[in-house]
Amino acid sequence: MSDQQQPYVTVFNSALETGVRSLVILTANFPDALDLQRLVDFDYLVVHSGDVGGPESLHPPLPMREGELLVRRRIIESGLSLMMSRGLITRIAHAEGIVYQASDYAKPFVDSLATPYMLLLIEKANWVATTFSNMDTSELHKLINGFFDKWTTQFHPSQGLGGG
Known part of the structure; x- marks a missing residue:
């Protein structure tokens, strides 16, 4: 392999990206420890804080982003x-x-991470920790499940449009 050729490496949706986000989330919640499901939920809320009336989301509001919840757990574990x-x-x-x-x-x-993106990530993680850390697990699941409900209804045709 020459110096010009490098293997294809992606940073987005990688273990590195989610690992850094998890690290920032855990730091914002320190000394509390979080289980994997709460980390998955908090990760979604950090990235899409605007979905729950918080500060502007860290990532753009792409359509069907609720589906991210389906694949997020495995990536966060990595x-x-x-x-x-x-x-x-x-x-x-x-x-x-x-x-x-x-x-x-x-x-x-x-x-030590001082890029504009990292400063925003830290800000969002602190907001999530302040806003949701005392929320009961069942309440948090109800909030997160609302995203699933919204997502699944996007796949169902509206009643009364074109027949049967």
Whole structure:
């Protein structure tokens, strides 16, 4: 392979991207530890904060983005593994299951990230932590399931349009 040729690598929807977002979310929630489902939910809320009346979303409001919830969990798991391998996230066996917590190295690392995108990401993660960290799990699931309901209705034809 020459110096000009590089393997195809994507940053978007990668373990690196979701790992950094998870790290920022866990840092914003520190010292609380979060289970995987809450991390998935918070990740969606950080990226699409405008969907719930929060600050402008981090990513553009693309159609059908609710479908992201279907694939997000696996990608976040990969990102968590990457950040754990670097000592930035700790996995803890808890009575209710596995939870994740920012390590002692997380905040200094996150604070060193100063691009405009990272500053917005940190801002959104802090907003999500402040707004939703005390929300009961069932309430959070009801909120998130509202996205699924909206998404699935986009696939059903409207009643009374063209027959049967």
